[in-house]
Amino acid sequence: MSFSNLVRSVVRAASDNYTHGRDGYKICKFTPHHMSGVLTGEQCAALFQRSSRDASANYCIGVDGGIVGCVDEEYRSWCSSSRSNDCQAITVEVSNSSYGGNWPISDASWNALVALAVDVCRRHNFRLVYDGTPNGSLTRHNMFSNTDCPGPYLQSRFQELCNVVNSQLDGGVAPTPIPAPSVGRNVGDVVTINGIFTSSNSNVQLHPARNSGRITKIIPGALNPYLLDNGDLGWIRESCIIGASSSSQSSGRKSNEQIAAEVWAGKWGVGEDRKNRLKAAGYDPNIIQNLVNKGVGKNGTVTPSKSTQSKSAIDVAREIWTKGNWGTGDERRRKVEAAGYNYSEVQRYVNEFASGKRK
Template sequence: MGHSLQITTMLVPSSKYGIKCPYTMTPSYITRHDTYNDASAMSEVSYMIGNNKQVSFHVAVDDYRAVQGIPYSRNAWHAGDGSSGTGNRKSIGVEVCYSKSGGDRYTKADDNALTMIAMLMKQFGIPATKVHYHRHWSGKVCPHRLISMGVTEAQYQQMVQARYNEMYGGGAVVVNPVPVTGTSYKVGDTVSINGVYTSSGSDKKLKPSKTTGTITKIISGARNPYLLNNGNIGWVNDVCIVGGGTTATASTTRKSVAIIAQEVMAGKWGSGVDRKNRLQAAGYNYSEVQAEVNRLCGKSSTNSSPVRKSVATIAQEVMAGKWGSGADRKNRLQAAGYNYSEVQAEVNRLCGKSSTSSSPVRKSVTQIAQEVIAGKWGNGAMRKQRLQAAGYDYEAVRKEVNRLL
């Protein structure tokens, strides 16, 4: 006993289910990962649900909290064992933060992960013998830091069982998987279903008389929390729901500051004074939102005048790939309060490009390829990042290099 953990839920929008978590799932395994990064749990999940890459995971854990990004009732692409592999289709992916540098933050995150995994074992009836390393599914050296420390999967399973015993009084985990009892949907959502129950606590799944219904009541924490059509269809849970989630009526539910901050970073609220006016008109506290944006971007927000990095420093970070590319880079820079044009001009200067006009003179692909061959653009990933930061098509340059060689 005595173990607790703050858990924040920030779920991927249902519009991205097709990319991030296309299949329903009743979890029967848990997969332990290391992020091989030094970002916080909030940053890891924000990035994961904000991009359009297929890679996904259910929850990230750092030194003081866990952040859930994918419903436990849906699969995630984290195990590397294919579209029908057990790891990808039947296991909850748990990412542990700060593994790149290690140290005290990672040690605390690792300890919090034991608590998180024990909670998931309890919730879904998953025994410690079904808690696996990422390496179990695909051979990848992950969780890399645990493996480098010599902690075997069998030893980790013993650690997980010990934490479970401390929290829940010991004894074997009862293997009786239950569907997720969280509320991923809300009253008014119209959903498609493949099964139905006669009550909120029933464990006997029946064939529904209708395959589409509207949620009219929710009992949070129930086995089957959603009542459809005032009982004319029955009760369902997240596992029964195979589609939908579109609200049939207008909703007054307010988004969290974290979600609004992500939208700001995606450019959805404009920039400068316009952004401030729009946020305040919508009833949001501008200072709170900007502080969260600063935190997600790695800037200090402990006072009203956060320490700002110089344009030269930001330009170097852009060239290192830390701010993304294209429109995403522009949105993120503006959301963090930087002048995109000034930063891009500095990038151009560092890359040897003219920035004296709005349409700088660009070198030809052949000229750039010759510079690459001469070693002026670095090697590997750094070369790619520098070329893209300078606005060149990496693939076109690479092909020209191959032709010249």
């Protein structure tokens, strides 16, 4: 059973949400859907883990561009309201970047979709043909049923998808990195990671984790360009990086006093999370804490007050999971920390909701 090497994690659908095998059909089609929601690939895949959902996709691409394997390619997903299409297609659920309107998707999701399509076409030896009918190899859900899927925005880019993917298959264009970094990455930057850490020469899963660390070395390559200083983390995929902040202005490190001011401004979280992040960024948490205790860096900034919190971290996680409040990625981290919560703790609860451990 297999998935593309581009996946950052595998969250397999419940076995009663897809068909084992493909009834003798070969894989020769590609069908992108939209989620009608803003989710990570893992969150979408978790929906297909619910038994009797009667729906699935081979892959889910999150708003952060992370690709998650759900239904092994050898199997037919239940995705496009068409048995014959799904028997022949690799189906992909793509997150939207905001709700409603023309249901846009992020650049990171688009780049991941292109990269996945190129990889699928290469391995299964076909090209994308889009003629607006089910006869083409690039097909849409709304060819088979009365649905908006894949949404106006993504549908408007189907011909472009065809062109970009085929030209990459022809070797005419450099492969699209997945996803495009949203911020410049430099040695000394602190990055936040959500996903699977991979060893340097394979896609072996070491452990699913969320952590952060300081970049100690940048190695060219789309998949595993950074080596972090957290020892056991090793190499990581670009697509696992959900946030980054520069801890060094050009070559200069920030002073301990500057960092203390950032602590007051809520940029480094609280408790153990703060200690770990400071350590990972090369600062001594004890020195920083002493400065903070003395009030260094406090001028003009207000630290979030615990007593103003009306909700628990679980409540916040529930809002994230059920309502989509608090944004995603970097934005979520900023908002959650600005409100005085421990981001790692909140995110751990979100992951528990996503995995069904917590209802």
